[in-house]
Amino acid sequence: MIGNDIVDLKLAQTQSNWRRKGFLAKICTKQEQDLIEKSKNPLELVWLLWSMKESAYKCYIQKNPRRFYAPRKISCDQISDARGSVVINKERYFTKSIITDDVIVTTAGQTPDFIVEENHFSLDGTISFKKQSQVVRAQLKNVISRVLNIPRDSLRIIKDSSGVPRIYENQNQLEVSFSMSHHGKYGAYSILKPKV
Numbered sequence: 001m002i003g004n005d006i007v008d009l010k011l012a013q014t015q016s017n018w019r020r021k022g023f024l025a026k027i028c029t030k031q032e033q034d035l036i037e038k039s040k041n042p043l044e045l046v047w048l049l050w051s052m053k054e055s056a057y058k059c060y061i062q063k064n065p066r067r068f069y070a071p072r073k074i075s076c077d078q079i080s081d082a083r084g085s086v087v088i089n090k091e092r093y094f095t096k097s098i099i100t101d102d103v104i105v106t107t108a109g110q111t112p113d114f115i116v117e118e119n120h121f122s123l124d125g126t127i128s129f130k131k132q133s134q135v136v137r138a139q140l141k142n143v144i145s146r147v148l149n150i151p152r153d154s155l156r157i158i159k160d161s162s163g164v165p166r167i168y169e170n171q172n173q174l175e176v177s178f179s180m181s182h183h184g185k186y187g188a189y190s191i192l193k194p195k196v
Contacts, residue, residue, distance in 0.1 A: 001059045001062045001063060001109070001110055001177050001192070002058075002059065002107065002108070002109055002114070002116060002177045002178060002179050002190050002191070002192040003054070003055040003056060003057065003058025003059040003060075003062075003093075003107070003108045003109075003179045003190075004055050004058065004105065004106065004107045004108070004118070004179040004180070004181055004188055004189070004190040005050075005051040005052075005054035005055040005058070005105075005106050005181050005188075006051070006103060006104070006105045006106075006120060006181045006182060006183050006186050006187065006188040007047045007050065007051050007103065007104045007183055008102070008103055008183045008184025008185050008186050009043070009044070009047060009101070009102055009103060009104065010102060010184070010185075011183065011184030011185070012047050012183075012184075013043065018043070018046045024036065024046070025072075026071070026072065027049075027050065027053075027071040027072060028046075028049060028071070028072065029072060029075050029076075031075070032049055032075075032076055035049075035079070036049075044099065044104070045079075047104050048079070048097060048099065048104055048106070049076050049079075050071075051097065051104050051105070051106035052076050052079075052084050052086050052095045052097070052106050052108070053071050053074040053076065053086060054106070054181075055086075055093075055095060055106045055107055055108035055179070056074060056086035056088055056093035056095065056108040057074060057088065058108070058164075058179050059093050059108050059109065059110065060088045060089075060091060060093070061162055061163070061164055062164050062177070063091075064089075065160070065161070065162035065164065066162065067162055067163060073088070073089070074086060074087070074088050075087045075088075077092075082096065082097040082098065082099055083095065083096055083097070083112075084097070085112075086108065093108045093109065093110060094108065094109055094110070094111060094112040094114065095107065095108045098120070102186075103120065103186050105118075105120045105186075105188050107179070107190045109192065114192065115192075115193045116190045116191060116192055116193060117143065117147070117190070117191045117193055118188065118189065118190040118191070119139065119143075119188065119189060120186055120187065120188035121139070121186070121187055121188070122185055122186060122187075123135055123136075123182060123184075123185055123186060123187045124185075125184060125185040129182075132182045132187060133180075133182060135182075135187060136180045136181070136182050136187040136188070136189060137157050137180065139187065139189060140157070140167075140178060140180055140189040140191075141155045141157065141167075143189070143191060144167060144174075144176060144178070144191065147191070148174070148176070150169050154169050154170050155167060155168070155169060156168045165178070165179075165180065176191065176192075177191070177192035178190060178191045178192070
């Protein structure tokens, strides 16, 4: 299983006032709040922790298909060199992040050595949320079509009853673990590559 998340840092800065009273207490453990308080770049760390939690959550609900919103129950244990680990209900996930001045992209997997094909890209920030989602889905279908040598037109992405996206070739669900996300001017996808 694979999960990912992307944060447009400039948009996050204008959308959310993470310094307002009670914000961090809603989404971060006490340990994470202490890390943020001591950080040289607290804004970046807040959104890194958020993207780690979101990407691990996407892995978790694929295995445990009962949605919940409780970011404080998702604990980021280790952070070093854009790698970390996240615990949700005693299940550990491992994260890898790309951090730039503009964006944070995090991918989570079940083992520390997971291998993904991934991409993040700019989107037209003026198009609707729905259109951005369509662009990310189209990019993902192009890659899966190429990798599996399946006609792109036969691929459909449908969310299951838990909200987890699944990919189908005509009526048959494919056993491909993937994740998609978009935020602001950026989109991303990750596809888990089988170990050889």
